[in-house]
Amino acid sequence: MKQQELGEITESPLTFRQYFTNIWDAIITTYKGMKITLKYVYGVKPVTVQYPEEREELPLNSRSRLFNDVENCIACMQCATACPVDCIYISAVKRDKDAPKVKTSSGSPVRLDLTMYTIDEALCCYCGLCTTVCPTECLTHTRDYEFSQYVLDGMKYDYLSPEIRAWRTRLIKK
Numbered sequence: 445m446k447q448q449e450l451g452e453i454t455e456s457p458l459t460f461r462q463y464f465t466n467i468w469d470a471i472i473t474t475y476k477g478m479k480i481t482l483k484y485v486y487g488v489k490p491v492t493v494q495y496p497e498e499r500e501e502l503p504l505n506s507r508s509r510l511f512n513d514v515e516n517c518i519a520c521m522q523c524a525t526a527c528p529v530d531c532i533y534i535s536a537v538k539r540d541k542d543a544p545k546v547k548t549s550s551g552s553p554v555r556l557d558l559t560m561y562t563i564d565e566a567l568c569c570y571c572g573l574c575t576t577v578c579p580t581e582c583l584t585h586t587r588d589y590e591f592s593q594y595v596l597d598g599m600k601y602d603y604l605s606p607e608i609r610a611w612r613t614r615l616i617k618k
């Protein structure tokens with residue numbers, strides 16, 4: 445019985461020409477690869493930085509850690525309503541009618557006193573919807589990206605607490 449009838453695979457030996465073509469292809473391929481590698485080793489300024497010794501500033505429109513400047517918050521709830529993951533917790537009480545009149549920096553009257561303004565940034569997807577709808581622009585994304593925590597609860601920010609109020613100077617000027 446012939447070999448083809450048995451279904452055996454037979455390989456024809458490399459021709460002399462094919463042998464040298466393969467060697468040439470290997471040399472060219474290696475040359476092209478090494479040219480790119482060497483360009484980055486010797487010719488191109490590295491794009492990496494030695495973090496944390498070097499810190500890059502994020503672009504102005506970055507959506508990083510949220511900050512609510514609560515003095516300008518009118519407790520309108522629009523941010524919490526817009527939030528797709530419901531991670532903004534707000535409660536407020538009506539200001540006493542005899543309490544001194546308070547206005548935000550843009551002149552809006554403050555009729556409610558916040559009793560809670562907390563964002564769970566472990567749930568936040570940094571979509572920016574809350575900052576977009578905020579009528580007084582007190583809720584903003586900062587450019588701060590160094591806020592990792594060991595426990596999830598550490599990502600819950602109570603913006604009425606003095607510790608977080610202390611961020612203001614550092615974050616707002618960024």
Ligand code: SF4
Binds near residue numbers: 526563570
């Ligand atoms: S940025 Fe975060 S907190 Fe704001 S709406 Fe999006 S998910 Fe909610």
Ligand code: SF4
Binds near residue numbers: 512520521579580
């Ligand atoms: S939308 Fe702005 S003003 Fe209204 S509750 Fe949220 S942070 Fe405060």
